[in-house]
Amino acid sequence: MAKFQPIRPMMWTNELKETIAFYVNILGFTCGEYNEEWGWASLYKDNAEIMLAKPNEHTPFDKPTFTGSFYINVDNVEEIWEQLKDKCSLCYEIETFEWGMREFAVYDNNGYLLQFGQEVTI
Template identity: 35%
Template structure:
């Protein structure tokens, strides 16, 4: 059994097969385990983990309001990858457009800036997924 992270987001989705095609085939996740009869899969990518659960009105799921697309409004999931270029290529081959083009960004964190090459893509239900390649740190400039 593998080690589970704290926390692990669970995303409500409309079609498990379509979501698995995106998360596994395009982004490179593996299925740690799944319960197809429940429309559920637990995914992992080098320690980044996410659960997918297909919406089922008869299952008593924890929904606070009716779902409407795009799902996940107000959240984006940042996921570290070794390199973003192969993922961008795979997304292009699969016909998945980027929500935000790839760029290098530096974020201040106290006395340093943390660099990351990042882009954003939407999964089939509209969740924003930001994939990040780490660029290292540099001293921050005073404001």
Template identity: 35%
Template sequence: MLIDINPKLPMRDKNVTREFYINKLGFKKLGNVDYDGYLMLKKDQIEIHFFEFKELNPKDNYGQVYIRTDNIDSFYQSLLDCKTTIHPNGPLETKPWGQKEFALLDPDNNLLTFGQSI
């Protein structure tokens, strides 16, 4: 039986990715071991893994993940307070499919969409 999912996204620079997710999105490092070329981060019940891909061209990256939340307004405001850049086409809005959503890009152009059922 399936019980969880932990997406794996590409990263060019582990330090840049770690800094963005920790300082801009409020994630924390997962575990005590620092794996070469691999990074695991966690926020609340969400865990995202990253693999090193130094040759990645961000313009060619189609990595994306949809993350559900139960307090999207507060989370969105916390990102704005941290001066986190929201995707120009992804401000917080109610969608026709019954979700309140917003989106942003990480330093490697991985698209993170956050949504809450309304």
């Protein structure tokens, strides 16, 4: 049976350079590839990977929309909270939830919702 690999979301943005800067300068990602002609970039940090792209002419695009969030599991959510809480637009502050996750959420420069969580024992 075919094996699934880790998901690498493709996030559309009209502000490609600004979005690369947000993920690199604020979240600590590395830009592995950038192609201005294609309007595309690939970013990574540890085991997390994302791709950024300018929308193409085949798909209508007004502004970023996504009906969910990008959830990133981390091994030290407190450390990441301290690094990001004053640098990002907050959705909700760090909290421990009854389902056993300590997490918080921020918005990137496009308005995409990014959640960071760590499993905890309740």
